[in-house]
């Protein structure tokens with residue numbers, strides 16, 4: 036028999052409780068168990084593997100380097116790669132249907148479209164196969180008593196509520212975290228939430244004949260329209276999941292589209308090339324929810340050395356950079372490194388974790404909002420696209436001194452805060468160079484090359 040814990044004699048020593056078996060909770064449980072801990076996981080929803088269709092928000096997600104690295108840490112990156120679709124760049128759809136392609140990085144670099152439910156299912160399989168982890172579904176955390184280290188849990192199958200102890204609790208219960216809710220009522224806990232005036236609605240583009248992709252498969256599609264936009268990510272079956280990011284109120288807004296005819300007329304005018312590919316548009320538009328977009332910041336992420344928040348529970352961000360899950364996965368990889376370094380010195384682990392991660396997830400929150408302006412508006416501006424091409428040339432010519440901001444965030448492990456600071460410094464250089472550049476060919480002109488060399492000398 037395992038020795039019991041002094042705090043809660045009912046539990047064996049070292050039982051860690053993970054709240055939420057979403058993407059981050061599953062990965063976290065795997066990392067903790069592989070460090071020798073006994074882990075119990077509670078999830079409010081039914082087991083998604085048993086349901087015909089239980090879809091959360093966003094049917095597919097963009098996975099990039101930080102996420103891959105964390106998946107590699109538990110040995111599942113390769114099998115996920117087999118069901119992931121490389122998106123090598125943005126495909127912009129003009130109002131007139133004209134297409135423009137903007138590469139994300141160097142040749143061979145891409146972000147990957149993966150099914151959220153598929154990934155979550157596979158991670159749950161691994162969690163259940165892992166000795167030392169027990170997952171319980173339909174267990175809804177109602178309240179956390181931080182002082183007594185107790186959870187109030189409702190069993191959704193019976194409707195009964197019980198109180199049960201925990202020794203150490205990891206809150207990976209998402210943007211509306213119950214664990215964070217309890218911490219919000221403690222002294223000197225800082226919290227803010229900021230909603231955008233935009234909501235989003237998920238729609239779809241149907242697969243072509245025989246499961247072919249009716250638009251470019253290896254791209255993230257964007258219909259940038261200034262104040263709003265639609266995007267589409269590819270699925271394995273030839274279909275695409277589209278997301279319309281749209282103001283709640285105003286002339287072009289959710290409030291203004293009240294009937295199927297209004298929706299069709301609006302799409303015919305603004306997304307004319309997509310409309311014929313969306314046979315279920317009106318049905319989906321009124322059946323699917325309009326969901327809000329929020330940034331959550333809080334601190335500290337720990338309570339004594341008993342409780343720690345990870346993933347969206349501590350840093351929910353708007354989805355525009357495709358980094359929410361990636362940063363939550365990075366949380367798990369960083370925590371695993373700290374476990375390696377500090378064994379079971381939880382005080383040290385939790386302090387260091389929150390101190391390391393907070394500036395980075397704050398930076399990512401800002402970058403995510405920034406990317407909305409870029410995607411919905413700036414990508415439609417030829418000067419912006421020229422600037423991106425020139426940056427690509429700079430990166431190729433001076434790889435040690437220049438990496439585009441997008442690449443630092445997406446294709447590197449550099450802390451997000453450093454990426455943001457570097458990106459801001461590089462943007463200033465671009466602001467000085469671009470007035471001298473009217474075309475890609477101008478980059479090779481001797482006077483431009485002299486300016487570039489001077490800027491690079493200043494940076495080194």
Ligand SMILES: Cc1cc2nc3c(=O)[nH]c(=O)nc-3n(C[C@H](O)[C@H](O)[C@H](O)COP(=O)(O)OP(=O)(O)OC[C@H]3O[C@@H](n4cnc5c(N)ncnc54)[C@H](O)[C@@H]3O)c2cc1C
Pocket residue numbers: 054055056057058059060077078079080092093095096097098174175176177207208209210211212213235278345346347348354356357358359360361362363
């Ligand atoms: C439209 C949209 C598109 C996105 N696209 C991307 C993308 O392309 N790339 C990317 O990296 N990120 C993306 N994200 C962000 C990504 O979805 C989140 O960052 C990620 O899901 C966070 O994982 P998590 O495990 O922390 O939270 P969640 O995925 O929310 O998981 C939390 C789990 O906890 C459970 N839970 C909640 N409350 C309780 C409770 N009280 N008791 C018990 N269980 C509970 C939930 O049921 C859930 O299973 C997107 C988000 C949105 C909204």
Ligand SMILES: NC(=O)C1=CN([C@@H]2O[C@H](COP(=O)(O)OP(=O)(O)OC[C@H]3O[C@@H](n4cnc5c(N)ncnc54)[C@H](OP(=O)(O)O)[C@@H]3O)[C@@H](O)[C@H]2O)C=CC1
Pocket residue numbers: 090091092209210211326327328329330347351352353354
């Ligand atoms: N940063 C962002 O803008 C957003 C991020 N996300 C993230 O996307 C992922 C998947 O979302 P998914 O699991 O489908 O989430 P859900 O939409 O299923 O939300 C899960 C639960 O959170 C509560 N909830 C939802 N919206 C709100 C709200 N506006 N205010 C308060 N509580 C709310 C509800 O709980 P109850 O039924 O008990 O009221 C809901 O059942 C999660 O990581 C989530 O964290 C989701 C939405 C926005």
Ligand SMILES: Nc1ccccc1C(=O)C[C@H](N)C(=O)O
Pocket residue numbers: 096097125146255266278354355356357406410
């Ligand atoms: N996954 C997303 C979900 C919603 C909005 C954007 C994304 C992106 O991934 C955008 C991509 N990183 C881009 O910059 O083009």
